[in-house]
Amino acid sequence: MRKLILILFCVFCVTSMRSQVVIASKNFPESSVLAELIAQTIEQNTGLDVERKFGLGGTLICYEALKSGEIDIYPEYTGTALTAILKLPYGGKNPDEVLQIVREKLKEEQLRVAPLFGFNNTYVLATRPELQLEKISDLKGQGQLNFGFSNEFTQREDGFPGLNKAYNLGLSTPRGLDHGLAYKALSDGSIDITDAYSTDGKLSTFGFQLLEDDKNFFPPYYAFPLISEAAALRYPKLLDALDLLEGKLDEQTMRELNYRYEVSGELLPAIAFDFLKEKGIVDQRPESAAMHPIVKQTIDHLKLTLLATLIAVLLAVPMGMGIIGKKRLANVVMSATGAVQTIPSLALLGFMIPLFGIGFLPAVIALFLYALLPILRNTYTGLQETDPILIEAGKAMGMTKNQILFQLRLPLAANVIMAGIRTALTINIGTATLAAFIGAGGLGESIITGITLNDNNLILQGAIPAALLALIADRLMLWLQKSLTPKGG
Amino acid sequence: MQKPYFRDIVSAENISVKYGDEYALRDVSFSVDAGETLCIIGSSGSGKTTLLRTLNGLQPLSAGQIEVFGDRIHTISGVQLRRKIGYVLQQPALFPHWSVAKNIGLVPRLLKWKPEQIKNRTRELLDLVNLSPEIYTKRYPSELSGGEQQRVGIARALAANPDLMLYDEPFSALDPITRTGLQQELLSLKEKLRKTTVFVTHDVNEAFLLGDSILILSEGRVVQKGSPDEIKSNPANDYVKTFIEGLHA
Numbered sequence: 001m002r003k004l005i006l007i008l009f010c011v012f013c014v015t016s017m018r019s020q021v022v023i024a025s026k027n028f029p030e031s032s033v034l035a036e037l038i039a040q041t042i043e044q045n046t047g048l049d050v051e052r053k054f055g056l057g058g059t060l061i062c063y064e065a066l067k068s069g070e071i072d073i074y075p076e077y078t079g080t081a082l083t084a085i086l087k088l089p090y091g092g093k094n095p096d097e098v099l100q101i102v103r104e105k106l107k108e109e110q111l112r113v114a115p116l117f118g119f120n121n122t123y124v125l126a127t128r129p130e131l132q133l134e135k136i137s138d139l140k141g142q143g144q145l146n147f148g149f150s151n152e153f154t155q156r157e158d159g160f161p162g163l164n165k166a167y168n169l170g171l172s173t174p175r176g177l178d179h180g181l182a183y184k185a186l187s188d189g190s191i192d193i194t195d196a197y198s199t200d201g202k203l204s205t206f207g208f209q210l211l212e213d214d215k216n217f218f219p220p221y222y223a224f225p226l227i228s229e230a231a232a233l234r235y236p237k238l239l240d241a242l243d244l245l246e247g248k249l250d251e252q253t254m255r256e257l258n259y260r261y262e263v264s265g266e267l268l269p270a271i272a273f274d275f276l277k278e279k280g281i282v283d284q285r286p287e288s289a290a291m292h293p294i295v296k297q298t299i300d301h302l303k304l305t306l307l308a309t310l311i312a313v314l315l316a317v318p319m320g321m322g323i324i325g326k327k328r329l330a331n332v333v334m335s336a337t338g339a340v341q342t343i344p345s346l347a348l349l350g351f352m353i354p355l356f357g358i359g360f361l362p363a364v365i366a367l368f369l370y371a372l373l374p375i376l377r378n379t380y381t382g383l384q385e386t387d388p389i390l391i392e393a394g395k396a397m398g399m400t401k402n403q404i405l406f407q408l409r410l411p412l413a414a415n416v417i418m419a420g421i422r423t424a425l426t427i428n429i430g431t432a433t434l435a436a437f438i439g440a441g442g443l444g445e446s447i448i449t450g451i452t453l454n455d456n457n458l459i460l461q462g463a464i465p466a467a468l469l470a471l472i473a474d475r476l477m478l479w480l481q482k483s484l485t486p487k488g489g
Numbered sequence: 490m491q492k493p494y495f496r497d498i499v500s501a502e503n504i505s506v507k508y509g510d511e512y513a514l515r516d517v518s519f520s521v522d523a524g525e526t527l528c529i530i531g532s533s534g535s536g537k538t539t540l541l542r543t544l545n546g547l548q549p550l551s552a553g554q555i556e557v558f559g560d561r562i563h564t565i566s567g568v569q570l571r572r573k574i575g576y577v578l579q580q581p582a583l584f585p586h587w588s589v590a591k592n593i594g595l596v597p598r599l600l601k602w603k604p605e606q607i608k609n610r611t612r613e614l615l616d617l618v619n620l621s622p623e624i625y626t627k628r629y630p631s632e633l634s635g636g637e638q639q640r641v642g643i644a645r646a647l648a649a650n651p652d653l654m655l656y657d658e659p660f661s662a663l664d665p666i667t668r669t670g671l672q673q674e675l676l677s678l679k680e681k682l683r684k685t686t687v688f689v690t691h692d693v694n695e696a697f698l699l700g701d702s703i704l705i706l707s708e709g710r711v712v713q714k715g716s717p718d719e720i721k722s723n724p725a726n727d728y729v730k731t732f733i734e735g736l737h738a
Contacts, residue, residue, distance in 0.1 A: 393582035395547060397595050397645070398572030411586050 020049040021235065024056040024071040024439070027448065029262045030121065030199060030223075030254070034075035036272040038225050041244055044282040046237040053359075054268075055449045056439040059084050061358055065439060066111060068357045072231035073114075073238070077121060078102050079219035081113075081226075090158075092166075095120070095220035112232050114225040114239065115246035119254045122218045123159070124198040126183075126208040131192060135212040139169050139193075147174030148182055148191030158219065159195070166217045183208075198251050201258030223249075244281050265455070294446065298465055301442035304360070304435055305428040305473075308367030313421055316372050320379025320417075321405060330380060337373040345370070345431045349438050363432070363440030370431055371424035378420025382413025415485040422477035429470040433462065443469075497556070498523050498653055498685040499544060504553030506539055506709075513539045514709045516553070526679060526686040528700030530693055530732060536709040537689040538579075541657050544687060545574045558652065572596055575646030575654040575684075579661060581638040583630035589615075589641050590626040596649040614644040619674060636667035643675075647682075656688040660695065672698060693735045697721075705729055 021042060025035035032054045039050045053071055056062050063085055065071045078095070081102045082088050088101065103113045127133050131145070139145070153159040154176045164171055177185065182194040187206050196203055198210065225242050232239055249257075257275060260266045269286045276282040323330040340348070348369065352362030386409045394404045436444030446462030449455075500520035506513045514536045521527045531537045542548035543555060546567035555562050562570060583592050593614055594607045602610070615622040618640040630638055639659055646654060660668040672695055679686070679699065690696050696703055697717045704714040705728070713725035724730045 387582075389578065389580055389582045390584060392547075393576075393578055393584070396545060396571060396576035396578070398568050398570075398599055399595075400568050403599070408584060 020051040021073065021231065021238065022051045022053060022071040024053040024062055024065060024074040026059060026062055026074070027055045027057055029201075030258050031075055032268060032449070033254075033257050033261050033271065034117065034223060034225075036268040037245060037276060038073055038075065038242070040269070040272050040276055040282050040286055042238060042241045043286065044284060045241040045244060046235065048235055048237070053439055053441065055436070055445055057358065057437060061353070061439060064353070065358045066226060066228050067109060069228065069230060070357060070359045070439070071228075073225050073227045073242075075117075075223055076226040077221040077223050078116075079122065079221040081106065083219065090219040092216060094216055095222060098220050099222065106226070107229075110229040112227050112229055112239075114227055114242040117223045117225075117245060117249040117254075118247040119199055119249045119251045120220050120222050121197055121199040121251075121254070122213070122221045123153070124196050124213070124218075125193055125211040126186060126196045126203065126206075127193045127211060128186065128189075129207065129209045131209070133193075133209065133211055135214040136163070136167055136217070137214055138211070139171070140167065141170065143171060145192040146190070147171070148177050148185055148194050149174055150179040150182060150195055151176035152179075153195040163217055166215055199254040199258055201255055201260075201262045204252070204255040204259050205263075248279055248281075265457075294443075294461055294465060297441060297443045297445055297462065298469065300440075301429070301432055301444075301466065301469065304363055304367060304432045304440060304442055305425065308364045308432075309371045309421065309425045309428055311364070311368050312371035312375050312424060315368075316375035316420075317379050317417065320376050320383060321410070323380060324383045324405075324409070334373075334377060334380070337369075337376055340369045341373045345434050346437065349434055353438060358439040360440050362438055363435035363442075367428045367432055367435070371428055374423040374427070375417070375420045378423075379413070379417050382416030382420075383409045385416075386412050415481060418477065418481035418484055422474060422481060425477060426470050426474050429466060429473055433466050497521060498525075499555070499557050499687065501543070501555045502553050504543060504555060505551045506536075506543065506548060507551040512709045514543070517706075517709075517711050518553075519704055519711065519714060521685055521687060523685055524683045525701045526688060526699055527702050527704060528696035529687065529689045529704045529706060530691065530696045531706035532691060534708075535706040537691075537706055538657055539709075540706065541655050541687060541689050544653075544655060545571045545576060547571075572599055572649065573651050573653070575648075575651040577639075577642050577646045577654070577656045577659045579658045581630070581635075581642035583633075583638055583641055583645070585630050587629075588626065589620075589628050589630070589633070592630070592641060593644045593648050595645060596651075600649055602649075610648060611644075614647060617647070617678070618644045620644075634667075635663050636671060639663065639671065640674075643678075647684075652685060654684045654686045656686065656690075658690055661691070675699060693732045694737055697736060705732065 023035050023039045023042070025031040035052065035054055039052055042048055043050050056065060056071070056074070059076075059080055062071070062074045062076075066074060078098050079090070082098055083090060086102065086105050088105075090098070093101070099113070099116070106113055125136060133139065149160055154173060156162075160173065163169070177191075182191070182196070183202060183206055185191045186194050186208065225245070227238060227242065253275075257271055260271045261268065273282065273285055319333065323333055343351070345366075348366045349363065352366050356362035356365060383405070390408055390412070391404055394408050399407065432442050433444035433447055435442050436448050443462040443466045447459050447466075450458030450460075450462065497520040502518050503516050504518070505515050517540065519527070529537050529540060539548055543550060544557065546562045550563070557570065558573070590608075590611050593611045597607045597610060611626065612622040615625055620637060620640055625637075625641075630641070633641065642659065660671055663671065676699060688696070688699055700717060702714065702716055703720050705712045705720070707728050713720060713729050720729065721733060721736070724733050
């Protein structure tokens with residue numbers, strides 16, 4: 001048992017120590033496509049090792065992770081950086097002005113804006129070509145057109161109301177409809193115009209006319225790799241590699257890549273390689289990911305849960321031993337760990353972010369807190385419930401308090417304590433799937449990506465191994481529990 | 490400081506034990522000579538077990554004092570004292586996760602005997618309590634009958650060759666046939682070992698069979714003490730008489 005723990009610990013240390021460039025993406029498909037493009041470009045043009053943390057989280061999680069050094073690069077958008085990160089108003093600035101502000105302000109945060117990819121993923125209005133509209137100003141006075149905007153777009157100030165005012169279109173608020181139905185409705189003529197994201201992969205299958213935003217009403221969302229100054233200084237080659245991607249993607253190309261990923265369900269490495277090969281940026285097909293993503297996720301998952309449970313055992317068992325016979329202290333300690341247990345897991349993970357940032361550490365801490373109660377409770381109960389006659393006998397034979405604890409109470413409670421550890425471990429394997437939300441990896445990555453892509457296969461690819469892990473862990477612990485239980489006890 | 494010469498292994502002077510306002514023992518005095526077996530009889534609730542537990546320091550006194558091996562207990566380490574006193578409990582209370590040999594070897598281990606010495610002593614003790622070492626050393630308590638368990642309990646108490654043995658109704662949980670057998674064996678052990686012994690029982694026949702002297706307790710007080718013959722011929726009161734009437738012819 002001790003050897004096993006030692007080996008696991010060594011594996012953990014070795015795998016965690018390799019120095020690499022860490023590339024992350026946000027939790028939506030296009031961000032992952034861009035991140036994979038960045039990753040392969042760096043791998044094949046710098047010789048550096050790349051670790052991928054795709055689907056890390058929303059904008060702020062990625063941004064915080066970058067600032068804390070947890071990750072080195074992720075793809076960001078100018079408009080998002082301006083309004084969501086820097087919290088500055090857009091105010092109709094032109095794209096160059098926006099880029100200028102973003103570049104300067106982020107520099108103050110020790111972050112560097114690499115050259116733009118080229119495309120602008122902003123709101124667009126889509127219409128059918130036969131309606132012969134080219135730019136948004138053409139809509140002026142076209143009250144007879146059948147507008148069908150998504151519910152959100154009809155409400156947002158940077159959506160229809162603002163647009164109506166800025167272009168002085170003089171239209172009345174149109175009806176809202178579910179965005180999922182809009183493209184079909186537009187193509188069969190039920191509506192004449194709708195809102196869309198300019199690089200939406202699904203747009204590329206319909207031959208829609210996209211209207212030019214000739215008054216720059218929509219904020220520009222030009223994508224670029226955002227890199228930490230520290231990484232740029234440590235590996236100067238990174239910047240040269242990122243220069244290779246400058247201006248390589250227009251909206252149409254990005255739509256096609258998104259389509260291949262989201263709709264055709266092709267694998268990221270292949271999509272990125274085809275594109276980069278064509279552009280002459282890479283020439284080697286990436287080693288079909290040295291490890292299958294599920295294998296890597298499983299290993300990460302095990303690292304998270306085993307480490308968290310191990311720390312919990314190392315703390316909770318001695319703690320349980322320390323509080324026997326101290327009823328008041330025991331009550332306080334048990335209520336405290338019990339209270340932790342009542343915090344919903346997602347919330348607990350969330351609380352970790354301001355304290356410990358994102359990634360492996362906060363996830364381990366959260367899982368550790370969860371594991372504490374079952375182990376502590378079982379240790380305490382197991383030790384407390386030693387037959388009083390045996391303790392009397394131990395005392396009468398001249399055993400000291402510690403001898404009674406270690407030679408009688410502890411071995412006699414081994415069964416109950418192991419059952420607690422077993423519960424903790426199985427719970428943790430399940431809860432750890434949520435750790436992907438704060439960028440700790442594990443099988444939750446597949447599940448979360450699957451949910452954002454609405455891809456049941458991907459969800460199952462994460463869920464089934466997680467369930468199997470839990471079952472196997474449960475069986476193994478049961479076996480261990482039996483073999484550790486003293487023969488007569 | 491030179492220790493005074495002592496003939497008594499145990500002497501109790503006016504000891505009292507109070508639980509709250511209730512006296513479990515009140516003004517009890519007695520002594521046990523070296524090699525003597527004292528049997529304490531009383532009905533349940535008379536304070537017998539409490540009395541026995543005062544002798545190895547497990548039960549603190551409310552008043553009075555006890556000397557064991559010439560030392561006032563509570564002035565010396567209870568743990569060290571108990572390693573010199575054999576104790577046999579009512580239920581054998583063998584440690585279920587330890588083999589018979591490991592149970593018997595407990596006190597010698599606590600006293601840091603050499604493993605070889607412990608092994609030899611364990612065999613010797615199993616022979617003494619009529620359990621074949623070949624069969625029993627490796628067994629676990631749950632694999633033994635009640636009688637066998639109590640033999641092991643006695644062997645465990647005798648293991649480090651203590652100068653004082655305390656028995657707390659050791660045979661009360663056994664069936665009559667086993668009990669009679671063990672009583673006879675204990676009697677022959679007594680002849681063989683001549684250990685100073687305090688033996689608590691509610692069985693008057695057992696007391697008269699094993700005791701060199703008898704102490705009768707009622708409601709925490711000593712009703713009568715003396716040799717079996719003295720008590721038989723001269724019962725102090727009706728309580729004692731009812732006990733005597735229980736004697737087999």
